[in-house]
Structure formats: structure tokens, C-alpha cells
Amino acid sequence: MRVSQLFTKTSKTLPADETSKNAQLLIQAGYIYKVMAGVYAFTPLGLRVLENIKQIVREEMNAISGQELIMSSLQKRSTWEETGRWDDEVVDIWFKSKLKDGTDVGFGWSHEEAIIEMMKQYITSYKDLPVNVYQFQTKLRNELRAKAGIMRGREFVMKDMYSCSINAEQHDKFYNDCIEAYKRVYDRLGIGDDTYVTFASGGAFTQFSHEFQTVCEAGEDIIYLGKNKEGKTVAVNEEVLDDKTLADLGLKREELEKVKSAEVGNIFNFGTQKSEDTDFTFTNEKGERQFVHLGSYGIGVTRVMGVIVEKFADEKGIVWPEAVAPATVYLTRLGTTPEVVQAAEDLYKELTSGGVSVLYDDRDEARAGEKFADADLMGIPYRVVISDKTMANNTLEIKARTSDTAEHISRPELMQKLAA
């Protein structure tokens, strides 16, 4: 990817109509474009980040037997009437419209009912279970008020997974596998150390659900961190914090640490409640009809992107963890002499064909300061400089985004370092 060909541009000034750090920086650096309040488009740069996050999630979901699919955004009324959730009094964030002939349609704010309806057609026997399906889907929610940039929009991308199990044991196995898979996801995304499996309000079948909360000043939730008797850190959402919860979890109120956090994932055990509501059954070995055990598992893909910006950004701009960065290297060419241009082009090709993703600043008109500032603002993990100076020494200069000092190394050393 060449900077000269990016249609987005960085800006020297922050957008005036955003106050959240994530939206300000993502807009300033050209990752997202604001369409309206709570609605953002993702530019080629932003899309790369989004796809990187999705790919990590995808790999981990596939590893626990998740099967990817994609549902529709348009949903029919009857899908939701069975569970009473078509009603605006029950779900107040519906976007709804009508077909030309007057038929009601809703825009998917969730796909629980829709997926179950589909699964009912295919799952009829114990031999069909378990099945775990997931999708990356744009959720549309008519929130009263959008805020915090891409951390809470009216349109956002979510990975939602649903498990269909034969019984509680099978369900619990997958549920726990999913907790571990989620931990791996957040580790790979670079926020594992600050992300806690948090006890939150459960439903009819469980005392708690589990949320994945990332410590983040811009978050909307408050969680409490404490150590249980085994010395293990336990996180509890404020919404369920009472004496009974503390006793159940073996925590002491006076030892808790209160932090702001953002909910980046949520997993939920429905038991058979939802299948009873929707009459989702299968036939067991004895020929008896039984309700399917259901679970749902979400990861806020766009929200995670916002959280990463919020957590790692510094005074110079965004700092992407390598795994999600739109490119690993910001190749900065200083100077326009034929020799430097040729050397930079060669290096660009060599890095790219070596599997290193490169954002190549090939602009003739931009001076050094501007290129450096853009590299920092965009948050690319490594900046590699090639110039008359480096060529005279027969070296290249490499600097990590988070470091203040640059290193001068040879071209083979560079290739070795980045390929590793």
C-alpha cells in the first residue's frame, strides 16, 4: 500500500465534533469517516484493522468448532413475535420499516431469534448436535444517544456465536472452551493483560453471565477487581455487586479495586429457556423430544478497535499492536534522488514479497517531518527510513512506534527482524 495512493489524508487538526479519543484519532489519521452520529464508514486503512481483528476472532472460533455463516440484516416480524421481542415496549432500539406491500420488516439489532429459527429447520435429532455457528454482522440499533465514537454506535460490527447443545454438560463444555478461546483472542489483540472475565448478571438459568471487560477510562462500565481465597483475580460487574455475590465468589469488599472498563465480549447461557420460547427441540436416542441447550457469545469487533486506540494511543497518535495494525512497517523514503527512489522501491518489493505488510510513504512532496508525523499518527508498529544518509552508511533505520530511539541495521538484518 502506497501512501501516495491512499485517498484518505491525515489532518493536522482534530475533528471538532468528536470528543472521544478513539474517534478523534481514527478520523484524524484517516481510518474512519463519520457519516452521522454513531455511524462510521471504514476507509481502506480502517478496514484493514477491522479485518485483522476479525481474522483473529475467526481463527479462534474455528478452533473450537465454530462454523461461520452470515445472516441477513432484514428480519421478519414473526421471527421476533414468538419471544415477544418485536414489541417496541420490550425492545426499544428497533429500526423498523415496511415492504412496499405493507409487510413489516426489522433491521437486525440481534440475531438470536433469527439464527434459532434457521437452526430449527436443520436440527431435529440428537445426531445433529452439537452445532456452533457464528457470524460477523453489522448490528443496527436505534440508540437514543450515540457516544464514545466507535465504542457505542448505532451501527457496529459484532461477532455473535450461538451454541446448540444436547444437554447441560455438552453446553458447559463449549461454554468453557469459549471462555478460553476468548482469552486467546484478547491476548492476540494485545489487550489480554487488561481484559478480565467478569461476573455479570445472569438469566433464568444461571446466577451469572460472563463479560469480558477491558480496563479502559473511556469505558461505560464499572467493575471491581479482587483476589479470591486461591489468590486468583476475580472481576465483578458493579451491577451484581452485593454481599451475596461477594460471599459466593469469596471476595472481601474492602479489598476490591474499582476500575472503569469497556465490555468487549459477553457470553451467556440460555439453558433451555430460549428453546422453550421458540419450541426448538430435537429427538433423543429414546425417541423423546427435548429442548436444545442454547448459548450466545459476542465480541464487539468495532468496539475492540476503539478500545485498542483508547488504551495505547499517546500524544503523537495511535499505537496499534502488531497483530491488528494495517501494516507492520511504515517505509519512509526521504529524498527524491533516483538512487533513493530505486532503493526504496526495491526494499518495498523485498519486504512485501517477504510477507511483511508495508505502508510505503512514496510521496515526493512530503518532507521528513510530515512523514514522521503521519507514521506516528497512524500508529504503524515500525518505521523504516531509507534516505541518502542511510544509503551512504549502507544501513537502514528502524524505529519502533513506542520507542524514542532508532536503530541502524543492514538490509538482511532488517529482513530477518521483520520476518521473525
Place this chain on the structure above:
RNA sequence: CAGGGUGUGGCGCAGUUGGUAGCGCGCAGCGUUCGGGACGCUGAGGUCGGAGGUUCAAGUCCUCUCACCCUGACCA
């Protein structure tokens, strides 16, 4: 939804007691520069969010309306 704030070239802003709009950045051209957002000259670009109204005259005053931001409420 309640309360508060803001809408003026692409972006960030100024605009006095009403007199038909300026600045910085960016953009285009030319020249000088060239390792942390350079400098000079020239130039393009605005029905002042929208609709009514008051007035000889409205960016400025009045009414309505739309959008954006903040706080709260809401967030299965």
C-alpha cells in the same frame, strides 16, 4: 427522551452597536528549501445548516426546523 452547548470555504476558527464575509491549515501554480508537520509569491474555493419573518439593509435580530457535541436516563 430531559437539560445544556455548537452550526460561517475541504478542516480548524474569527466576525464589534445589523451595512452583501475574513484568518490559519489544506488545495493549485512558480521559485527557494529538504531528517520531526519549511518559506516566499500568485491563485482557486463560501447562497454564513435550512425555511420563514423584522428591516432601506441580516452571518448578526425574531420564529420554526434540521444536524452535531456534552451531561443524565437507557444499554436484555
